[in-house]
Amino acid sequence: MAMIKVDHLTKTFEGKNAVNNLSFELSPGKCVALLGPNGAGKTTTLRMLSGLLKPSSGTVSFEGMKEDGDIREHIGYLPQYPVFHNWMSGKEFLVYVGQLANLTKPQAIEQAEKYLDRVGIADAKNRRIGKYSGGMKQRLGIAQAMIHSPQLLMLDEPVSSLDPIGRRDVLNLMEELKAQTTILFSTHILSDAEEVSDDLLLMHQGEMVESGSIESLREKHQTTKIHLTFRENVDTYLNKLREIPSISEGYIERNEVQLLVADIDQARIDILAKASSEQWPLIKFEVSRVSLEELFMKVVNQ
Amino acid sequence: MMQWKTIFKKEMLEYWRNFKWVWVPLVFILIAIMDPISTYYLPKILDAVGGLPDGAVFEMPEITPVAALMMSLSELSMFGVLVIVLMSMGLIAGERKSGVAELVLVKPVGYFTYISSKWGATLLLVWTSLIIGLLTSWYYVNLLYGDISFGALIQVIFFYGLWLTLVISITTFFNTLFKTPGIVGFLSIATIIVMSIFNQIFSHKITWFPNNLSSHIGDMLDSGSTSGELWGTALVTIIIIVALLFASLLAFRGKEMAN
Numbered sequence: 001m002a003m004i005k006v007d008h009l010t011k012t013f014e015g016k017n018a019v020n021n022l023s024f025e026l027s028p029g030k031c032v033a034l035l036g037p038n039g040a041g042k043t044t045t046l047r048m049l050s051g052l053l054k055p056s057s058g059t060v061s062f063e064g065m066k067e068d069g070d071i072r073e074h075i076g077y078l079p080q081y082p083v084f085h086n087w088m089s090g091k092e093f094l095v096y097v098g099q100l101a102n103l104t105k106p107q108a109i110e111q112a113e114k115y116l117d118r119v120g121i122a123d124a125k126n127r128r129i130g131k132y133s134g135g136m137k138q139r140l141g142i143a144q145a146m147i148h149s150p151q152l153l154m155l156d157e158p159v160s161s162l163d164p165i166g167r168r169d170v171l172n173l174m175e176e177l178k179a180q181t182t183i184l185f186s187t188h189i190l191s192d193a194e195e196v197s198d199d200l201l202l203m204h205q206g207e208m209v210e211s212g213s214i215e216s217l218r219e220k221h222q223t224t225k226i227h228l229t230f231r232e233n234v235d236t237y238l239n240k241l242r243e244i245p246s247i248s249e250g251y252i253e254r255n256e257v258q259l260l261v262a263d264i265d266q267a268r269i270d271i272l273a274k275a276s277s278e279q280w281p282l283i284k285f286e287v288s289r290v291s292l293e294e295l296f297m298k299v300v301n302q
Numbered sequence: 303m304m305q306w307k308t309i310f311k312k313e314m315l316e317y318w319r320n321f322k323w324v325w326v327p328l329v330f331i332l333i334a335i336m337d338p339i340s341t342y343y344l345p346k347i348l349d350a351v352g353g354l355p356d357g358a359v360f361e362m363p364e365i366t367p368v369a370a371l372m373m374s375l376s377e378l379s380m381f382g383v384l385v386i387v388l389m390s391m392g393l394i395a396g397e398r399k400s401g402v403a404e405l406v407l408v409k410p411v412g413y414f415t416y417i418s419s420k421w422g423a424t425l426l427l428v429w430t431s432l433i434i435g436l437l438t439s440w441y442y443v444n445l446l447y448g449d450i451s452f453g454a455l456i457q458v459i460f461f462y463g464l465w466l467t468l469v470i471s472i473t474t475f476f477n478t479l480f481k482t483p484g485i486v487g488f489l490s491i492a493t494i495i496v497m498s499i500f501n502q503i504f505s506h507k508i509t510w511f512p513n514n515l516s517s518h519i520g521d522m523l524d525s526g527s528t529s530g531e532l533w534g535t536a537l538v539t540i541i542i543i544v545a546l547l548f549a550s551l552l553a554f555r556g557k558e559m560a561n
Contacts, residue, residue, distance in 0.1 A: 050408050052559045072410040083401035085312075087319050099308040100409040144405060 002063060003028040003182060004049070004152060009058035011044050018044045020206040022058070026152070031178045033193035034186040036203035037300050042186035043080060045203070046156050049184070050077040062152075073102070076145030076181075080156040082137060086130030090121060090140050093129060094147055101148035108147070115143035119173060135166035142173060146181070153177065155185035159192055171196055190296050200292075202299060209299045214292070221295045224264045226271070228257040229284035237280060244270045256284075305411055306419045313423030326389065326427055330435030333381045335442055337373035341365065342446045367448040368523040371455075374439040375462055375516050378432070383494060386469050390424050391487035394477040398559070407559045414551045421474045421547065428466050433459055450523070458519055461532060464539045465515045469494065471546040478554040512539040 002025035011019040019041040026032055034042045047053040049060055051071050062071050084093050091112050098108030116122045119139035124132065132140065138158065145153055158174070159167040174183060174196050187193050193200060193214075200217055202210040210217060230237060234257050241259060242250050246267040249260040261267040264287060275282050317323050340347075345362055394417065397403040407416065440455045472493055476486040501513035509531050518532040 052404060052408060054558060070410045072408055075408075077405075077408045079401065079404050081401065082405060084405070085316070085402055087316065092315075096308065096312055097405065097409055100305055100406060100411050102305070102410060104304075141405075148409075 002026065004063065005059075005061045006049070007059045007061070009045070009048060009060065010056050011041075011048060011053060012056040017206050019048070022203075022206075022208055024201055024208060024211055026182060026184060028151070028182050029178075030199055031174065031183040031197045032185075032199045032201060033197035034184060034201050034203060035188070035190060035193045035296070036186075037188055039205075040188075040203040041206040042188075042203055043156055044206075046077070046154050046184070046186055050075055050154060052077075073148075074151045076148070076150035076153045078138075078141040078145045078153075078155045078158060080160075082141035082144075084129045084137065084140065084144075086128065088129055089126045090129055090132070090136075090143075091116060091125040093140070094143055097144050098147040103148060111147050111149075112143075115146055118146075118176075119143045120169065135162055135169070138162060138166065138170060139173070142170070142177075146177065149181070151181060153181045153183045155183065157187060158185055160187065160189065167192075190293050194292060202296070204300055210295075217295065218289070218292060221292075223260050223262075223289075224267075225288050226259040226261060226264075226267065227284065227286040227288065228259070228271075228282065229255070230257075231281035231283050240274070240278075241271065244274065246270050306415050306422075309411075309416060309419035310423050313420060314426075317423070317427055322389065322427060326385065327431040327434045329385055330378070330382060330431035331438045333377050333385075334374040334435035334439035337377050338370040338439060338443055338446065341370070341373065365447060367443050367450045368520065370443045370447045371439065371450055371458065371523065372516070372520050374436060374443075375458070375519065378435070378462070379465070379516060382432075382435075382466065383469050384491070386424075386428055386466060387473050387487050387490045387494075390470060390473045391477070391490065392483035393420050393424060393474060394554075395481050395483045395486045398481045399483070403559060413554045417474065417478060417550050417554060418547065421470065421550075424470050424474075425467060428470060429463055432463055432466060436462075454523055454526075457522065457528065461515055461519050461522075461536055464536055464543075465512060468512050468539050468543055468546075471543045471550075475546045475550045475553070478550040478557070510534045510538045512542060515539065 004026045006022060006024050009019055009022040010017060022041075022045060034045065036042050044053065048055050049071075060071065062069070062074055065071065065074065088096065094112035094115065095105070095108045098111050099105060103111060113122075113125075116125045119142055121132075121136050121139050121143075124136060129137070129140065138161070142155070142158070145155070155174070159170050162170060171192065174185070177183060178196070183197075185197075197214065199213050200211065201208060212220070228234075228237070228241075234252055234255060238250055238252060238257055241247060241257060244267070246263055247259050247261055247270075251258055259267070259271075268287070272285070274280075392399075394403070397406065407413075436455065436459050440450060440452075443450060469490075473486065473490040476489045476493075480486050480489070497511075498513055501511050505511070505514060505517075512535060514535050515532075518529065518535055522528050522532055
């Protein structure tokens with residue numbers, strides 16, 4: 001069952017489609033990464049989902065929401081560069097936005113304390129936000145998005161601007177929050193997406209190029225690769241290897257023979273039989289899978 | 303209503319932390335007492351400086367208490383209005399420009415709640431400053447020029463406050479249209495100047511135009527009774543204020559909160 005349904009969403013800026021005919025569904029309890037290079041339309045998509053931008057055409061519908069309902073009640077949103085009232089303390093700001101999200105003051109205070117602790121900036125709660133570091137602001141941003149326990153948490157490039165430690169902390173935090181809410185986050189870094197998300201939506205130039213669970217995408221675009229290294233010049237063996245019918249493609253990269261194969265079991269038998277009978281000076285035989293990174297590059301470079 | 307109070311309180315806290323609660327009343331006091339006091343002491347100042355040639359007779363016209371109090375209003379209409387516009391030109395535009403609005407308006411806050419609570423907060427600050435400023439001026443006028451009743455002062459504050467409320471509403475309206483505080487400030491001032499020019503040309507025909515509030519207040523102080531003209535002008539001003547707030551909402555609805 002879909003929690004949020006995006007139907008033929010299009011956004012046009014000055015005659016150019018920033019987002020073009022985008023349709024997808026999110027099911028509850030999933031962590032979904034919106035992946036794409038810079039300028040793919042990720043931010044525009046998130047802003048339309050959060051109601052900050054009006055779609056040029058198409059609809060966003062939230063499950064269980066009335067016709068005239070306010071989608072903002074069900075979502076939490078962290079912009080790419082969150083800006084706060086710098087003269088407020090972290091806690092004051094959280095209580096403020098908590099009350100704006102229709103919590104009573106005691107509830108807002110309780111939630112604020114809870115999330116300050118949860119995102120790990122409880123020590124700095126009474127300090128002015130103006131004095132916070134970038135990482136702390138990012139965490140405060142996540143806390144303010146979660147304050148009213150939304151059903152959908154949307155994060156725009158939550159880790160892109162952070163140093164490796166901050167990045168790790170925020171990814172861990174997202175991992176924890178997964179249990180509590182559905183997460184949709186955008187990123188242009190594949191490894192971040194692979195790390196925390198269940199599903200991928202791959203965007204390029206405003207359009208959806210691929211979508212599905214990480215596993216299914218891997219499987220779908222999987223080609224197995226065999227790497228062979230020889231003690232002597234590899235050129236002579238490449239031609240011999242190409243004669244084997246189970247090998248679809250072969251080339252040399254970094255002094256290594258790389259073979260793309262469809263049926264790995266058959267290919268292994270064929271290669272090893274030939275190596276054994278012709279006594280090849282083989283020093284390495286390795287099987288690897290084409291990574292999503294390569295899929296990402298392939299899609300983006302099309 | 304709870305959200306309205308939340309934003310209103312946050313504005314109050316902000317005015318407190320950036321000292322608006324201190325400097326705006328002080329500036330209003332200064333603007334209000336400047337003219338009555340300096341005019342009163344002018345002969346003495348000239349005497350002390352000795353700038354007049356021997357034998358020259360310098361006669362100051364007799365200034366009535368009403369005229370003295372009207373000096374305060376006339377200075378407020380100039381500098382007070384300028385202070386209000388400069389102070390509130392970033393009311394909404396500033397938050398949208400910096401990006402805080404993106405966090406605030408992604409919470410389920412009604413646009414009218416957002417606009418009117420900020421408008422209301424500015425209103426409280428300006429009215430408080432106006433009351434303090436005119437009270438101080440009234441005190442000096444009573445001391446230096448002669449009596450004006452407290453009842454009359456209350457009426458002056460009420461009717462003149464309407465004019466300043468209109469100024470705030472004009473600035474609020476431009477705040478919903480543009481994201482750059484400088485443009486908001488410029489257009490607000492320009493609008494007020496155009497209104498004043500319009501008033502100078504047509505004041506004999508359209509007596510209920512808001513810019514006439516001051517002159518009607520002067521008539522009221524002179525005659526001691528509130529004329530139908532004053533009430534009419536007040537009513538027109540209130541109608542324009544309401545219309546401006548409504549227009550602000552429409553303008554804001556049409557805007558996209560992110561760029």
